[in-house]
Amino acid sequence: MPLLAAKGDFLLVDYTLKDKDTGEVLDTTSREVAEKAGLRRDVVYEPKLVILGAGWLIKGLEEALEGMKEGEEKELEIPPEKAYGERDPSKVRIVAARELSRKGITPRVGTRVEIDGQFAIIRQVGSGRVILDFNHPLAGRTLLGNVKIVRVVKDTTEKIRELLHSRIPGVPKELFQITLLDGTAVIEIPEEARTLEGLPFVKRGVVRSIEQYIPEIYTVQFTETYVIKKPEPPKKEEGKKAEEKPAEEKKTPRRAARKKSSKE
Known part of the structure; x- marks a missing residue:
């Protein structure tokens, strides 16, 4: 079932x-x-x-x-x-346009802006005033x-792989090599993910999720392997040394052509 x-x-x-x-x-x-x-x-x-x-x-x-x-x-x-x-009507506020200008914000209706760590949508602009809506859109x-x-x-390995992929969706999940051994998860970061902006935050987020939801894992290690130079493939063993050439047959020296005698 x-x-x-x-x-x-x-x-x-x-x-x-x-x-x-x-x-x-x-x-x-x-x-x-x-x-x-x-x-x-x-x-x-x-x-x-x-x-x-x-x-x-x-x-x-x-x-x-x-x-x-x-x-x-x-x-x-x-x-x-x-x-x-x-x-929530209390999350709709009116502020002076110059206050936004001092923050480098040009007021435009419909624009989403960040004010003191909170996000708001500009609903109305006019008469030097701006209406900000801090409700969720x-x-x-x-x-x-x-x-x-x-x-x-x-599967524990698949759980960790999915956690990584959820935070780095642009990198194929199959590229993350994960090894589990005695409560330790060793995660090899593939080359495609090493230069991503925010990778340290991704790692911390994955570790927090593992700590909270995968209790059988006690330690997490991230590794990176760099291949500096690929080893050359071993050369095939050369064939046996060329066999010694058989001794050339001794040539029988030709007899010098006998000069015809003038008497003949």
């Missing part, structure tokens, strides 16, 4: 989220759906790694996944409180969701 998904499980999940009122596709793991909806093309669309209970998905999707089986698919409606929250929306558990990841 297939096991039911529970908190702490590593799942590869396909999902699509739409706005209930407009039908607009807001998020998806499907390339086909993304292309039809005109979403970004520079994103890797594939089943997403989810550690159930880690808060990597909105609450409504996580609750739907719990108790599902591998291969099971579900349609659901997600209210705002289990999606991106209700709109999808706050207040009811969503329609489709979710499927593509695979339950059980």
